[in-house]
Amino acid sequence: MTWADRLRGGLQKTRAQLNQNAGFLGRDLRSYARNAEVLEDLEMALLAADVGGPATAEILESVQSSRRPDLLAALSDALIEQLQPPGQAEEDDSGLSPWFQPAVTPSPVQPAGHVVMVIGVNGVGKTTTIAKLGQHYMEHGKSVMFAAGDTFRAAAGAQLEVWGDRLGVPVIQGREGGDPAAVAFDAASSRKARGTDLLLVDTAGRLHNQHNLMQELQKVHRVIGKADEGEPAEVWMVLDAVTGQNGLQQAKKFNESVPLSGVVVTKLDGTAKGGILIPIVRELGVPIKFIGVGEQADDLQPFNAAEFVEALLAE
Known part of the structure; x- marks a missing residue:
């Protein structure tokens, strides 16, 4: 199919x-x-x-x-x-955004690559989404690393480790209950040293009204930049389409703490309100990066507005 x-x-x-x-x-x-x-x-x-x-x-x-x-x-x-924010860059034929095209002659000191910080509330499937994103980019010839930054939930680190073993992706772990910023720092430093194309950083799920946890998210963002100047190149929020307008309001609060550069919308197959993508783009001013319509890895794909609308209005 x-x-x-x-x-x-x-x-x-x-x-x-x-x-x-x-x-x-x-x-x-x-x-x-x-x-x-x-x-x-x-x-x-x-x-x-x-x-x-x-x-x-x-x-x-x-x-x-x-x-x-x-x-x-x-x-x-x-x-x-x-569905297209003003000035949004077009995806290339591989589905890879222009920001992810490595330099022709990367510096031996600053290897070409990027860090993507993945955030969201509890239960939206961040860890599984990270695994699917990793598989997608590997299929397009990119080297990938994972950082298990959700140190508060033991199952999250274990789950990411399983995915890493399955995909052959290195996973940077910390101790359970440890400082997630330390994990992010170690992972960003390691990506830079290895010259890996892409580091996907998992983070603990949190509610938008938990002030201390939002501050911690800001700390993770800062230390990544200390380990590798200019990173993270992207901050993507995973949103469950079933939550609709509630999810959008949560995203606005996250955006105030850690400015988003993109959104990944999952579980579109589970809702009759797929139109939520439009207010996401309109009110956050950031593009939809990927959308998911199922549980399989191939059910998460780069978002294309024309393709989405054609499927939405199909007979």
């Missing part, structure tokens, strides 16, 4: 939600009038899919003003525009 097939299947609940509130989806729309009733149906569909009021208003305005004769094509254009 191709990724396009899995994506269409994973978005089935959201697509059904759109169709329930806007039955015109899937019809021949070449001459479908954009009257008040149709636009009202579309508005209800978008709100039900968790697109949010401000974005829905902009989408409706775009659909109304579009010169496209096909209503579905006009809607597709409007959704794609909402």
